[in-house]
Amino acid sequence: MNLCASLSSTSFPNWNRCFRFSKPLISSPSSCSIMSLFCSKNSSAIAASITTDAMSTEPKKKDPWLIVGLGNPGKKYAGTRHNVGFEMVDAIAEAEGIPISSVSFKALFGKGIIGDVPVILAKPQTFMNSSGESVGAIVSYYKIPLKQVLVIFDDLDLPFAKLRLLPKGGHGGQNGMKSVISHFKGSSDFPRLRIGIGRPPGKMDPVSFVLRPFTKQEREELDFTFQKGVEAVRILLLEGFNKSATFVNTAKKIEQLG
Template identity: 45%
Template sequence: MTFVGRLATSASFASLRSTTRQTARLLCTHDAGKVAANTRTPRSAYRRTTAAIGLGLSKALHTSDTLEDSPWLIVGLGNPGARYDGTRHNVGFQVLDTLAGRLGVSLGRAQDKALQSRATIAGQQVVLAKPITFMNVSGEAVGKLTRYYKIPSHKVLVVHDDLDLPTGKVRLRARGGHGGHNGMRSITQHLKGSQDFPRLKIGIGRPAGQLPVASFVLQAFNKAEATEVDIAVQECCDIIHSIMAVGLEKALSGVRA
């Protein structure tokens, strides 16, 4: 709890006794008008009222602290299984694996439909996660994780591939629609329709000729593309560090830490 929060809490409890006595009298004096105005408040009513008000204040303070202190959830999207390693649709996984390596942690623990790990980046607590639900239902894992760790949507950062960006191009956005990306569509649905969560996009380009998009995203990068994507993955890790170090707004404006 912050210093200001402690002052507010002290002030709240300082006025609690007088408020409680007044409230208890009101609660105990409308029994058919039989209680005289100068009748003393029963101790049992005083204790019940004190407990009720104290519990309400405690819950309010706990909720505030929980929202303020909740970790960031950093999610990389992809499909589980070795057959999808190195494919265009799995660049989100690639970023999370690289980030975990930088931080010296392992994404080996499966819980809430995701491989996950706790870590600290620039003093910020984070949960790293790779959904193992397959891309199109990634929201099932994200929804479970946000509920388990009590993470608000604005602290959910999703890393994913983007067909509309040139291969290797990186773009950070504070919010937005799913853009036709099924994984993002699923996440939006499981965050109760909220689009107010940041996303870090890596361009994979669009297929040439008549190749269906569904086939294209499951292809591996060619050698030249893989080199560009490797650079983009490192850039994404740098951006994530900057978000934790200087905040999302500054990171959006290009500030790097």
């Protein structure tokens, strides 16, 4: 029913007593004439108010997240320690049903949704040392704020299969991260998920070590790490950095208590 018609059909016998006017609004008014006056003066304002209220309840569109795994392209490097960033992104893609099926911005590329958050997954194909060429181009094109760019990479300084989520920081000697920071005009204010690959045994050259494949036992442990990483990313996107960092960075203590 029309609002004005509904109000006009209602009787207000004590209309003038509701407001402390020195004189009646209208001499011997009828409820119909008063409501007609009210509606003619205020129908536009009422309609505008209803429209504004309806618009304010619409969900705000969320900015996309870019999740990048660093590694080297090609079968020669598949399954090596330096490519755990690629493997983590593959695990996220599989768990969330996001196909990484196109090539864009010098990267294997996929778009999807995690919860209600739009996500871009990328695996730069520029080789590790030039990862920033791809990452920088994606960020620039989609205007993604750096606080919503998660870079995942291998770390020699972390124990094997350990995860560490940080809000920002340096490159830690990792050449892929050096390139990314360079293409962000020197800014390192973006989150990163480090995956520990351990230190090389004895006097082995670190370059040779990071290009080695995993043993069967290491692979089993790493697969468990990827599962935890997938959950960490979901928490990050849906519940915020602090909760995800707590989940990731204190996970070992929680396991020990259990």
